[in-house]
Amino acid sequence: MAGFKEYTGKTVGMDRTNVDTDQIIPKQFLKRIEKTGFGEFLFYDWRYKSNGELNPEFELNLPENQGATILVTNENFGCGSSREHAPWALLDFGFQVIIAPSFADIFYQNCLKNGILPIVLSEQKVQSLLERSKNQPYTLTVSLERQTVSDEEGLNESFEIHPYWKKLLINGWDEIEITLKLDEQIKLHEELQLNK
Amino acid sequence: MGKSIIDKIWEQHVVYKEEGKPDLLYIDLHLVHEVTSPQAFSGLRMKNRTVRRPDKTFATMDHNVPTVNRYDIKDPVAKNQMEALRKNCSEFGVPLADLTSAEQGIVHVIGPELGLTKPGMTIVCGDSHTSTHGAFGALAFGIGTSEVEHVLATQTLWQTKPKTLKLQIDGKLGVGVSAKDVILYVLSKYGIKFGTGHVIEFCGEVIESMSMEERMTVCNMSIEGGAKAGLVSPDETTFAYIDGRKYAPQADEMESWKSRWKELASDEDAVYDRVIVIDGSEIAPMVSWGTNPSMTAPVTGRVPYLSETKSETEKKSIESALAYMGLDEGQQIEDIKIQKVFIGSCTNSRLEDLRAAAEIVKGKSVHEGVSAIVVPGSQQVKKLAEAEGLDQVFLSAGFEWRESGCSMCLSMNDDIVPAGEHCASTSNRNFEGRQGSGARTHLVSPEMAAAAAVYGNFVDVRRLSPAVV
Structure with a gap:
């Protein structure tokens, strides 16, 4: 996983609440055994009409939102199923950053493990980003090091992230490698359990 | 402390x-x-x-x-x-x-x-x-x-x-x-x-x-x-x-x-x-009407009116749920017609669930126009249920008796609810498309699902219970 420091990209607003992972990637696409290639099925039932044609009204299909890599959305994004295929699909489609007032717990973790930065901003701030990105191309710059989201017109918001996840993301570290260094402690725990 | x-x-x-x-x-x-x-x-x-x-x-x-x-x-x-x-x-x-x-x-x-x-x-x-x-x-x-x-x-x-x-x-x-x-x-x-x-x-x-x-x-x-x-x-x-x-x-x-x-x-x-403290005696049999599990009402209740919503966001989400579910605002839950019934999933596919459903179904038939399946949670559940004759209760009422698996809870296999059909389901999620593209899921208990299979619409199982009658 490559390190995440600063990122500038076009945003797309998706003013929907409680977007569940069944919508992000429907179940019929969970049968593959690889992590790649899920992007074409992202938001499948919303992106395509039942005859397979693109749904021109869906946010991601609007002309001004083409090439967007930062998703701005509403509360409780990623709720429901634990499927990591959801962040795999978002990443494969091109998303690097997701901004929302809140995320479901498992989805938030799944994003971090794949180098997608989930950013929590207040509902009011997210609303303002949604307004700014409406009907026009809108670019944001995200600095994970400074923990800020900014635009060219002077907007500058800060966000919180656990220092440990921040460090992992910035360095692109393999978490298993870190844990394996604690093998002695894990063994000790196992021995204590056995002797209880 | x-x-x-x-x-x-x-x-x-x-x-x-x-x-x-x-x-x-x-x-x-x-x-x-x-x-x-x-x-x-x-x-x-x-x-x-x-x-x-x-x-x-x-x-x-x-x-x-x-x-x-x-x-x-x-x-x-x-x-x-x-x-x-x-x-x-x-x-x-x-x-x-x-x-x-x-x-x-x-x-x-x-x-x-x-x-x-x-x-x-x-x-x-x-x-x-x-x-x-x-x-x-x-x-x-x-x-x-x-x-x-x-x-x-x-x-x-x-x-x-x-x-x-x-x-x-x-x-x-x-x-x-x-x-x-x-x-x-x-x-x-x-x-x-x-x-x-x-x-x-x-x-x-x-x-x-x-x-x-x-x-x-x-x-x-x-x-x-x-x-x-x-x-x-x-x-x-x-x-x-x-x-x-x-x-x-x-x-x-x-x-x-x-x-x-x-x-x-x-x-x-x-x-x-x-x-959080709740009074258990206030709880009635519940039926979900919307596209997430909180969009749920007592069986004796109704779908909300848009005028009752507290915010624009809530109104929007209820509006889109009703459009997906093909329901009218204010519609009575008992008026919802059912075409599919699924008894199964990690929520409700154990022996007691099957017994409770069988109790309602016993001696009755699946309503015309309804197709109903029972999917035991495991091979062991299936075996125990068969030893009690539950399979025969379901089969003679017109249910299908299947092999164990997740099945129609998320429809990753061939058990799919066709677009537009309403399914009384004992599973856990009523998200859009969960049971199939365009499928309309209503989350209920095994008793309520069994009763819906028999009557073709939702009925308050308390009215069917011998202890009440």
Whole structure:
């Protein structure tokens, strides 16, 4: 996983609440055994009409939102199923950053493990980003090091992230490698359990 | 200051603590299924890593499996995924309850059934309904595939301690009101994210008097409220369920385990981050009408009017749910016509669920225009139900009696609800497209699903109950 420091990209607003992972990637696409290639099925039932044609009204299909890599959305994004295929699909489609007032717990973790930065901003701030990105191309710059989201017109918001996840993301570290260094402690725990 | 069971289990499992880091938590049991594990095993292989504790890992296949002609898997991609699990388990030495096994079933049904699930354990699975195992006083939660790989390699996870929420349900449930109605009622009242960042401890008279299978139904849907996990302090009901099962402690060790498990129960003066108290006697049989589990009303109630919404966001989401569900605002729940019925899933596919549904169906017939299936949660449940003759009750009423698996809960196999049809389902999620593109799911208890199959629309099972009549 490559390190995440600063990122500038076009945003797309998706003013929907409680977007569940069944919508992000429907179940019929969970049968593959690889992590790649899920992007074409992202938001499948919303992106395509039942005859397979693109749904021109869906946010991601609007002309001004083409090439967007930062998703701005509403509360409780990623709720429901634990499927990591959801962040795999978002990443494969091109998303690097997701901004929302809140995320479901498992989805938030799944994003971090794949180098997608989930950013929590207040509902009011997210609303303002949604307004700014409406009907026009809108670019944001995200600095994970400074923990800020900014635009060219002077907007500058800060966000919180656990220092440990921040460090992992910035360095692109393999978490298993870190844990394996604690093998002695894990063994000790196992021995204590056995002797209880 | 007293401790809750959540605090106690957490403390017993911290392997490593360091300022500025989450805790490194030991995992006692790792359950694995075919859909969320292949990429994790591939990751191990790429880095030349092994499974640290295959003896604490147990796999089965459930999501993809056909419920008719189960060895004839037509979808090559699904077949390949199941083959991959076989190959991975054999290569890494992980025990597998394969399709041919008498122990095969939905991962959250077989864990408890085999006695793998025990109080005080930390249990994970690449599946959000892992919270089911919390019914035994275990800290059980769903994880993503990267975390599955981490647990396979290290038997641990980095975890920040969640907040604690005590959800106390006092009083007694009315006749015809089930565990499913309890959790649907909670979701209808507190929404689908009230539990985010929390572990819920369910307690109170209603929970205490529940069987283990009922407690599993309640804990199963904790995730539907956004909670990391849901659990119940273990008691004699818990111990009696575990006793004698395949992986339960040996008979001569049971007493000493019981006394250890008893100590896990929350202290009288335990402190929680949040407390919610509910009166169980207020709960009616519930039916979901919308596209998330909080969009649920009592069977005697109705779909909301848009004018009743509190915000523009709420109005928008109800409007879109009603459009998807093909319902009118203000429509009575009992007026909703049903075309499909699904009795199954990790929420409601155990023996007691099938008994409760059979009790309603006995001597009656599935309504014209309704197709109804029963999918037992495991091969063991199927066998026990057949020994009691439940299969015959369902078959003679016109239900189909299937092989075990996740089936129509998420329709990864061929069990799909056609677009536009309304399905009374004992599963856990009514999200758009969950049971098939355009499928309209109504979450209900097994009793309510059975009654809907017979009448072709929702009926209040309290009116059918002999104890009331």
